[in-house]
Amino acid sequence: MHLLFLLLCLFSGLIEGSTSSEVQILLDLRNSLGITNSSQGFGSWFSENSPCNFSGVLCDSNGSVSEIDLYDRGISGNNIPFDSLCQLPSLTKLSLGSNLLSSPLTADIRNCTSLLYLDLAFNSFSGAVPDLSPLRNLQVLNISSNYFTGPFPWDSLSNLTELLILSLGDNGYERSPFPKVLMKLTKLYWLYLSVTNLEGEIPSSIANLTKLRDLEFSDNFLSGQIPPEISKLTKLTQLEFYNNSFTGKLPTGFGNLSELAYFDASMNSLKGDLSELRFLKKLVSLQLFYNDFSGEIPAEFGDFRYLVNLSLYSNRLSGKLPEKIGSWSEFNFIDVSTNFLTGPIPPDMCNKGTMKKLLVLENKFSGEIPASYAKCSTLKRLRVSNNSLSGVVPAGIWSLPNVNIIDLAVNGFTGPVGAGIGEAKSLYQLFLANNHFSGELPTEISQAVSLVSIDASFNELSGSIPATIGALKSVVSIDLEGNSISGAIPYSIGDCDSLNTINLAKNNLSGVIPVSLGRLSRLNSLDLSGNDLSGEIPASLASLKLSFLNLSDNSLAGEVPAALSIDAYSASFSGNPDLCINGNARFLRRCSPSDGGSSDKLRVVLTCLIVGATLLLASLAFLVYLKRRRSYDDARDRSAPKKSDSWDLKSFRILTFDEDEILKSIKQENIIGSGASGKVYRVHLASGKVVAVKHIWNSPAPTWAGAGAGSATSAMLATAAPRRLSSMRCREFDAEVGTLSSIRHVNVVKLYCSITSEDSSLLVYEHLPNGNLWERLHTTAGDKLGALDWDTRYEIAVGSAKGLEYLHHGCDRPILHRDVKSSNILLDEYFKPRIADFGLAKILHSAPRDSSTHVIAGTHGYIAPEYAYTYKVTEKSDVYSFGVVLMELVTGRKPIEAEYGENKDIVYWISRMIDSKERVMGLIDRRITKQWALEEAVKVLRVAVLCTARLPAMRPSMRTVVQMLEEAATGRPFAVADGEDEKVEVKLMP
Template sequence: MAPQPLPLSRLLLVIFLAAGSTTGTAESAGGEEVSILLELKNSFAIPPTNINQFSSWSPSAASPCNFSGVTCDAANSVSAINLAGLGISGAIPFSSICRLPSLTKLSLGSNNLSGELASDLRNCTNLQHLDLAFNSLSGEVPDLSPLSGLRILNLTQNSFSGKFPWNSLSNLIALESLSLGDNSYDPSPFPMEVTKLTNLYWLYLSVCNLHGKIPPEIGNLTGLIDLELADNFLSGEIPPNITNLHNLWQLELYNNSLTGNFPEGFGNLANLTFLDTSMNQLTGNLSELRLLNKLVSLQLFYNDFSGEVPPEFGNFKSLVNLSLYNNRLSGTLPPKLGSWSEFNYIDVSTNFFTGPIPPDMCRMGTMKKLLLLENQFSGEIPASYASCSSLTRFRINNNSLSGVVPVGIWALPNVNIIDLQINRFEGPITKEISMAGSLSQLYLANNQFSGDLPPEISEATALVTIDVSSNQLSGEIPTSIGKLKNLSSLYLDNNQLSGQIPDAIGSCSRLSSLSLFGNSLSGPIPASIGFLPSLNSLNLARNQLSGEIPVSFTSLKLSSLDLSNNRLAGKVPASLSIDAYNNSYAGNSGLCADHVSFLRQCSSPDGGGSSNLRTTLIVIVVVIALALAGSGLFIFIRRRRSASTGELRRLSPKDSWDLKSFRVLSFDEQEIINSIKRENIIGKGGSGDVYRVVLSSGTAVAVKHICNSTYVSDRRDGQSTIALLSGGKSSVRSREFDAEVRTLSSIRHLNIVKLFCSITSEDSSLLVYEYLPNGSLWDRLHSAAGKKLVALDWGTRYEIAVGAARGLEYLHHGCDRPVLHRDVKSSNILLDKDLRPRIADFGLAKILHSAPPAHRDATTQVLIPGTYGYIAPEYAYTWKVNEKSDVYSFGVVLMELVTGRMPVEKEYGEDKDIVRWVAGRIRSRESVMGLVDGRITAAAERERAVNVLRIAILCTAGIPAMRPSMRAVVYMLQEAAGTHCAAVAAVADGKQGPQIEPLVD
């Protein structure tokens, strides 16, 4: 029997009941999802500034669809959660999140989330979009194969480690965007599973510890728009199949070990807009790039390219940034280069370019940086740049340029560095320089500039450095120079200046280096110079200065002083009559000093004095000879006795000791020797035990005791200085002692520890230093005792950084010959009572001078110069160190100051240190700020810390030549005191490698 239709009344009742049943189910589901989301919220710590973002998350809500950051589907079920960038912290409760049955998108990026990725994530099987980037998630990434619907996966910049489950990607065939970079995975070859994900349009695998070659199968990913494989260990050639990626918009391969040429057909990548293959070992010419006319940014620096820049580059109408520095390129630059678009910067430094400077790169008025250093450019500066008011850096030093500098160059309002050194420029420095309101560094040395130094230069009040040495300037030094309150370095040497040194120069209160030698200056030395509080280096030699050395000079703490070849007369102040200034007074016949061998005596002995003196000397010599003979016999007997008993011989006042003083002393050797007792030891290490000695005057000094025996190692403060001992009983201790004495005895610098004297005997050596009561920087940052003290605020950390940098700058640039420290680390930066820094421990500095690796043998000790975590990477394959090795180590110290972390920590992963850890976490402004030590809380101070972090990254560049000099580091640190310097953007945009401008000195 056929079913009968329901009566209308019953049909309406059924429909009503069904609707009621459905509504009840939806309400029940909505309530459950509200509970799940509230569990999610309660698991997070939300910063007060963003708590209002969750005001709509109410327990009384019937549905979560009105919660901020939550999206629902047509059935009013949660389909997407977006809580990115809210600063939330805590672990992610996937056990709750994956109970949302319709969830397809989860975006929690750019927060402070931590913990591991729980295996519960595998239950979120409907996920299509998972973004956990820029957090602090750690541990191994679990098997992701159950998430077969994923189209977007972003795990960039966390702290993941271990072996990445590349095999699980085989099941994620729907993936369109894959970003796994900036993590500390175990080393692996390029994952072939990725080359099978043919739906990919975005692939980011930078800083993934990838090794080996890029497989030719990369050409299978024809849909790729973005391919980033930078900062890995990839080698071999760029595979020819990469030319199949016709949709490619961005290609980033920088900082690998790629070799060979650009493959044939590379120019067919017609959509390529951003290309960066810098910091590799690529060769050949650039002809394959001539058809890439959509390029906006081209970064090829630090390779081995040769040949000419294709003329087609002059027709690239979108080109904004061009970096070709440190290659072997030659020929002329295309005349129309950079003239079509809003050109930003060009850097072609350190090549072999010739011909004129292209005239129209600032045609649109947007150019900021013109960097053509160290080439063979010729001709004049194009007049067009005189009106390029956007310029901030104008550096064309070390070329063959000539002519008169266009007047407008001096008046550029935003330029902070004008560097025209080592060219053939002539004509005057014009008064228009008064309008250069942002100019901080003016380098004009080694040209043919003439005329006066204009008084209007004093209106450029931002000036920190003026170097116009080795020119043909004449006239007097303007008295207005005293208005430059920020001036740190003034070099006017080797000119034709005359007249007196203006007294007003003493108003330049920040002046640390003053060099006026090789002029025709006359008259007295102004006493005001002696009151300059920061003056470190003073050279007034080869002038016609007369009168006495001002008494005020006794308050100066100079590392370098030269007053030679003048017409000075009178008595040299006692504090300046020291061996360190042996050659500082030569050629001044009127000068005298008491008790100093290199100057005539101020007072002559009476008639019988000479005979009496000779008699006295003879008696002294006889007494000393007898004493030496007796003490030698005593030492021999005592050594025999000590050897037979096996006891450690203590220092004895009866030994024959030789004291050499390097400063005015208020104690004698006996007072020091009597205090070398076990209870006075304050430090132990391979380079010698250190004692704290309180003198009878109440002053404390530090004494390092070095026995002339075999060196093994130095392990202190959780660090290990590396020593390789190859046998034999060499006099390494003696060499170390001699090295430290030679290095420190002639140094006078506020930021280098003072050496008062050395006291030596046949088998023991003592070095007496100033005592610094606050220990080392390592102690204050990392030791348990240090952490119990008041935390170092950013202002103090910054001053420590600047002071230590100045000390190293002096060692590298202020001595007759550069002094390499070779063991720069935070435990060798000591702090005085006001927490001002002193560079210390120069024992390792000269060991390799005595026994370089090339001359080691069975009886020679070889010391690897440095300490784990601080050693520059190139030492592993060059066995050589230079100034840039110290710069690298100092960069590590800067990272310690900014992050509060140690150079080596377990969290960094195997074979990793703070340098790679920092590099692996810099991809956004939020992540950069997350690197700053949590004990630095003020927002402005955290900004300044980021500025210093950028400098640290420059210092720790993998290629030594990319690192700045210490002189440049000091300047950059001074510049970084502000909160808006360009350094912030350079780090925060995540392009710390290719965006860094070279600092060539």
């Protein structure tokens, strides 16, 4: 009896000792995670003695810790004590997923030999993954969405034969062939290998994994054909391998995957028909876009009763869409754009009242828009452009309450634009061009206050422009060219504060040009040609910064305002015989007294004054010349460019200074910056104005004029041969002058003139007193001046986007910047942005769509990923770089930081942090605090993610970027470009 009592006491002591040590292990874990008594949900970790009472902790029947489940608890830490955790003898489950942990995964994890369940996903664990072979009891291993690098220990998985779930994706492992060792894990029913840098072909032994229900290996470098053996995985419900390089046809027998609900093989090079898919009756989502599939869509698709998503765009499919497609379930969207489909649009896809997107543009559909869609109140995008549709648009289409885009362009529609459009409060893009719409533009259109773009060009519209058009405060573009619209241009159009483009050409407009147009400070393009406008050109137009102006073929009279009498507008006034000018331009006749000019007496007086002033200026110029010649022989300021006998000044705007005033200010004390090509100086002019001067040496510069340190370009210039150096700098100078001299845009830096000699070149710009965006976001100078509030950051984002949009879309020939970065975005006194530094710019000539340049240019952290596999640079490369700038604005972080991991950048870092709303909000710069600002910042971050898509084709155009940014303002709908959103919008949670 006494012996039994002693044994019980000894056993009790062992249990108590075990419990005590386990408590200490958990307390060590608590401390490593920075959990305090005030941490929400962790009070029990401070008030309880038994670990079994700690929240998130379970014990077995012996009172020993068996499970630690802290999934999505908002914990953080960078030194997880795996060594002590693995000393818990009964630990079978460790779940730390979806937190803010950044610890390396140490080799101590191998000591957790009792583990059945290990979840570390959606954190910031880094470094190499250690050998996992000791964890032979594991049934669940999930380490996806971290920052793991180096070679993955694939061979160690051969011991983990009990695995049911294996999720390794969204990490940065070294490239490796598809691991055949996985084929031994025959108990797997979930295998997630997306974004793991796999290459090569899928082995035929994939057939061994017959229990698989979910198989995902998207966003890799896999190639070859889909193995026929995959058809033996008959339990699959989800199969995703988008964005690889698979070729060939869907294998025979693929239809045996009868349980398949989610199938995504988009963005590959697959071909053949879709006949194998006709047996997959349980499909919920089918995405095959960006392939080379041909033939007809199987008629059986019309009987699929669970189908809600269908994306087949950008293939070569033909024939008709099955009439009943999408009619059985709560259908969400269809996108079959850019194919060769014919026949009518199926009428019943919104049967259940859930459809959001109807996208069938760029096909050969015919017939009318089915009347059923007029009642589809959930519809957000209706895009049927570039087809052969006809008839009258159902009246209810115009008034759909949630529709963002109505795109009916390039069809044969007739009838009026419905008055119900005033009820479309969410509508921001209205595309009606190249149809046969008739009647008046309804007055109610002014009530569609979210409108950003209106394009009803080349129709048969008549009547007048609604007098209330000024209510459209957000409209950026109005294009009504090629109609029969009459009457006057409404004065209220000057109230459309956001207008960038107005095209009213080739109508029957009469009356005068309204003075109110001069209030449109953002207006960049104005075309009123081919009308019957009369009267004088308002002087207020001179205040606009127009890159395009066309007032030709009207009945205008009188003197052209002096500011418009420049060569850039030489073709803007033809066909107006009663117009004249009083300047030196030769593209119009000079004004005479009969034009309402001054009297003969006054003209004589003015002529005398001009002659006298000319003689005086000539005398002064001669004195300046003599003085300058003497100064050339004097001691020179070592920081000044070498002065020669001949300087060539080319002015691009009206100047209030000469070259001598610039040259004498190129001194060491005036330096405000330096770049790869030379130094930048601040010059205070006698007029009180301040300009910035970039000094570029045409021959090898002395050491004091070298490029700034730390630049790859600088290093190259420093080691180049003199002739090569000179050639490179001349090319940079020519590029910048050629680009900037022709640009007139409020968000592009102004170039006043160039001054050149044999050995030096100077570019004189407007001076921007608030420096550049990089300085304001990332330097101590910016901190001293105060953090940029969100409203300012947002305006910088929109303004910069508009500058790039103009370069890409607003010039006669699109211009590539090729070095978009925050330090090349300058800020004026009101923090309005200017795109600057066009030394790397490239004009894209009228060439095929893939026109590009093969010169690698740009700055580390901003360079698009296509440089890794091609030298081709397109406008989408600028879009990528701008996306990085947006990320800087939203997060306040630099493009390259140590925290992101070795060889990683802000794009990679953000892509790993956007799996939950909480983590997304954690990305926002902490200096942004107001709720409305946080909401807008998240929307802008969404745009940034789109801009930095891995594939250039998936990035929106800058025109779309501008629209999305403007829609990101509080209370405005957010949308992305069609055909570009299905892979990215789900990644960034709302």
